[in-house]
Amino acid sequence: xxxxxxxxxxxxxxxxxxxxxxxxxxxxxxxxxxxxxxxxxxxxxxxxxxxxxxxxxxxxxxxxxxxxx
Ligand SMILES: [Zn+2]
Numbered sequence: 001x002x003x004x005x006x007x008x009x010x011x012x013x014x015x016x017x018x019x020x021x022x023x024x025x026x027x028x029x030x031x032x033x034x035x036x037x038x039x040x041x042x043x044x045x046x047x048x049x050x051x052x053x054x055x056x057x058x059x060x061x062x063x064x065x066x067x068x069x
Contacts, residue, residue, distance in 0.1 A: 002025055022045065022063070022064045030057065
């Protein structure tokens with residue numbers, strides 16, 4: 001399954017990043033269950049663990065680690 005990373009901003013439509021979340025496929029919510037603005041900035045799942053994807057949601061990170069071989 002394709003994963004991608006999506007930004008959660010401190011306020012809807014805002015410009016300040018709160019943290020990054022992992023999303024499965026085209027689901028409308030993150031793996032930690034947060035509803036996200038799908039028009040927000042996205043990254044490839046390859047960016048997980050890099051400086052580009054920090055700060056990263058701890059819950060999403062833990063769940064992603066369990067799913068990825
Ligand atoms: Zn999350």
